[in-house]
Amino acid sequence: MEPIVSIKNLNKTYKGGFQALKNINLDIYPGEIIALLGPNGAGKTTLISTICGIAQASSGSITVDGKDIQKDFRATRSLIGLVPQELTTDAFETPWVTVSFSRGLFGKAKDPAYIEKVLKDVSLWDKRDNMIRTLSGGMKRRLLIAKALSHEPRILFLDEPSAGVDVELRREMWQLVHKLRESGVTIILTTHYIEEAEEMADRIGVIADGELILVEDKKSLMQKLGKKQLLLELKQPLAVLPEALKEFEIELKDEGYTLVYTFDTQAERTGITTVLDALRQAQINFRDLSTTQSSLEDIFVRLVKKDDGESLVEKPS
Amino acid sequence: MNLHAVNAIYRFEMARTRRTLLQSVVAPVITTSLYFVVFGAAIGSRISQVDGIGYGAFIVPGLIMLSLLTQSISNAAFGIYFPKFTGTIYELLSAPVSMIEVVLGYVGAAATKALVLGLIILGTATFFVDLHIQHPLVMLMFLVLTAISFSLFGFIIGIWADNFEKLQMIPLLVVTPLVFLGGTFYSVSMLSPVWQAVTLFNPVFYLVSGLRWSFYGQSDVSVWISIGIILFFLTACLGAVAWIFKTGYHLRN
Ligand SMILES: Nc1ncnc2c1ncn2[C@@H]1O[C@H](COP(=O)(O)OP(=O)(O)OP(=O)(O)O)[C@@H](O)[C@H]1O
Ligand SMILES: [Mg+2]
Numbered sequence: 001m002e003p004i005v006s007i008k009n010l011n012k013t014y015k016g017g018f019q020a021l022k023n024i025n026l027d028i029y030p031g032e033i034i035a036l037l038g039p040n041g042a043g044k045t046t047l048i049s050t051i052c053g054i055a056q057a058s059s060g061s062i063t064v065d066g067k068d069i070q071k072d073f074r075a076t077r078s079l080i081g082l083v084p085q086e087l088t089t090d091a092f093e094t095p096w097v098t099v100s101f102s103r104g105l106f107g108k109a110k111d112p113a114y115i116e117k118v119l120k121d122v123s124l125w126d127k128r129d130n131m132i133r134t135l136s137g138g139m140k141r142r143l144l145i146a147k148a149l150s151h152e153p154r155i156l157f158l159d160e161p162s163a164g165v166d167v168e169l170r171r172e173m174w175q176l177v178h179k180l181r182e183s184g185v186t187i188i189l190t191t192h193y194i195e196e197a198e199e200m201a202d203r204i205g206v207i208a209d210g211e212l213i214l215v216e217d218k219k220s221l222m223q224k225l226g227k228k229q230l231l232l233e234l235k236q237p238l239a240v241l242p243e244a245l246k247e248f249e250i251e252l253k254d255e256g257y258t259l260v261y262t263f264d265t266q267a268e269r270t271g272i273t274t275v276l277d278a279l280r281q282a283q284i285n286f287r288d289l290s291t292t293q294s295s296l297e298d299i300f301v302r303l304v305k306k307d308d309g310e311s312l313v314e315k316p317s
Numbered sequence: 318m319n320l321h322a323v324n325a326i327y328r329f330e331m332a333r334t335r336r337t338l339l340q341s342v343v344a345p346v347i348t349t350s351l352y353f354v355v356f357g358a359a360i361g362s363r364i365s366q367v368d369g370i371g372y373g374a375f376i377v378p379g380l381i382m383l384s385l386l387t388q389s390i391s392n393a394a395f396g397i398y399f400p401k402f403t404g405t406i407y408e409l410l411s412a413p414v415s416m417i418e419v420v421l422g423y424v425g426a427a428a429t430k431a432l433v434l435g436l437i438i439l440g441t442a443t444f445f446v447d448l449h450i451q452h453p454l455v456m457l458m459f460l461v462l463t464a465i466s467f468s469l470f471g472f473i474i475g476i477w478a479d480n481f482e483k484l485q486m487i488p489l490l491v492v493t494p495l496v497f498l499g500g501t502f503y504s505v506s507m508l509s510p511v512w513q514a515v516t517l518f519n520p521v522f523y524l525v526s527g528l529r530w531s532f533y534g535q536s537d538v539s540v541w542i543s544i545g546i547i548l549f550f551l552t553a554c555l556g557a558v559a560w561i562f563k564t565g566y567h568l569r570n
Contacts, residue, residue: 014570052411055570077413088404104325105412
């Protein structure tokens with residue numbers, strides 16, 4: 001399949017000389033949802049701004065739907081909708097006016113019925129004639145989404161869509177995003193909520209210090225980097241770990257009531273039977289057992305930070 | 318060309334005026350009326366005629382020019398500066414538009430507003446003085462060309478300005494003095510030779526003079542020079558905008 005967005009050897013150095021993006025290569029495919037994760041200042045917004053035409057690349061190339069974003073900016077930009085990270089709105093306009101304005105700006109003929117649909121989709125229909133400055137933060141965020149959707153884009157960039165949006169509305173927004181994807185829209189979002197990436201994305205990209213350090217299918221990422229843990233609830237608490245179990249990666253928790261065995265799902269042998277055998281031989285009885293899998297959050301923290309808190313990525317000194 | 322975008326920007330800007338009707342229309346009309354009352358009545362009672370024209374009527378073209386220039390500049394400058402200030406410029410930068418659509422939309426709206434205001438002031442003037450406009454088409458041409466040129470000029474200021482002070486500096490410190498010293502309230506023939514010579518370096522003088530010719534068929538300098546000056550200014554502003562367009566000056570990171 002041809003990528004809908006293709007980024008090759010992209011570098012971005014801001015005027016002050018700060019290099020915010022370092023040799024980014026990324027292909028995004030039609031219809032997928034890709035989540036970009038990364039700490040503050042990693043370069044997520046810069047990457048999005050460069051694709052959308054707000055910032056200029058220092059070197060490298062970007063194509064959208066096979067067309068160069070500079071030479072063919074009219075064609076490429078009309079395919080893209082952008083929801084910026086900052087809540088920038090015209091305080092003295094109404095949602096209706098500003099969303100209609102966006103549609104015209106992106107070269108589409110008037111279509112009041114469509115604007116109505118978009119405003120209803122983001123639950124702002126009853127606020128359509130109120131002044132924007134009287135809307136709450138979460139409503140403004142949704143208004144920006146409506147503006148981005150006003151011209152029926154095929155690619156939607158959501159830069160931290162759920163910052164300042166309450167839990168219920170976040171769920172609604174996720175539903176909206178899924179609905180958009182079903183209609184064929186490609187979605188690129190950045191987020192600090194790992195939960196959000198886990199819930200929505202097909203693929204995860206991790207950016208740190210301007211570098212794209214990883215892009216993976218969410219499922220395989222979680223399998224590959226995910227560790228599983230076997231939890232054994234004991235009948236009698238243990239004061240110390242018996243010698244026989246010391247050769248395994250086992251910890252004692254809950255004041256000795258729980259044994260936690262961590263194993264690698266990708267390894268040839270999980271070692272579970274061996275551990276259980278060892279337990280039986282040491283005559284340790286357990287009441288219950290369960291397994292847990294590490295979340296994307298654990299993976300992310302492990303990727304971006306080493307144990308001592310240092311960044312995994314070498315910083316140029 | 319993305320005509321929908323031009324239309325969207327134009328309408329958006331025009332709508333902004335409707336909302337701020339008091340500030341954008343009523344205020345200039347009151348100011349102009351004050352000029353008529355103060356200058357027309359107070360000074361006019363002493364100077365009954367300038368170049369054979371009643372004093373009240375004599376100052377009409379200059380007053381229209383004053384509003385036209387300041388309104389063109391401030392409308393256009395504010396129109397493009399405001400999105401930069403609030404951050405909504407992101408949308409303009411990510412839209413499938415080039416500087417051409419942006420200029421047509423913002424400058425077109427600013428020029429329209431200034432022009433309408435100029436005509437309103439002309440209408441207001443008829444309450445104070447008797448007016449017979451000898452060359453109405455030439456008058457209209459002057460108003461239109463001036464509105465467009467100075468809206469372009471204002472647009473450039475709005476792009477260049479990165480704070481409110483810069484935004485208001487040029488209209489306040491440059492344009493208003495030039496209009497006052499450009500023969501709005503007097504004929505240059507009333508000045509000493511030295512000041513007459515200085516006045517010739519004031520571009521606004523030619524605009525006021527040209528507009529006055531269209532009203533009364535007489536002026537300080539030939540109307541052709543006035544037309545030449547306004548066309549030159551228009552070309553210069555178009556050139557500057559084209560240059561901004563090329564360099565993306567001050568807009569894209
Ligand atoms: N206009 C600018 N001029 C100079 N440096 C900038 C500019 N915009 C961003 N930067 C720098 O580029 C780096 C990346 O910023 P960016 O906004 O892309 O980060 P981010 O990943 O979106 O962070 P966050 O999660 O906080 O939104 C930061 O160090 C920032 O200071
Ligand atoms: Mg950001």
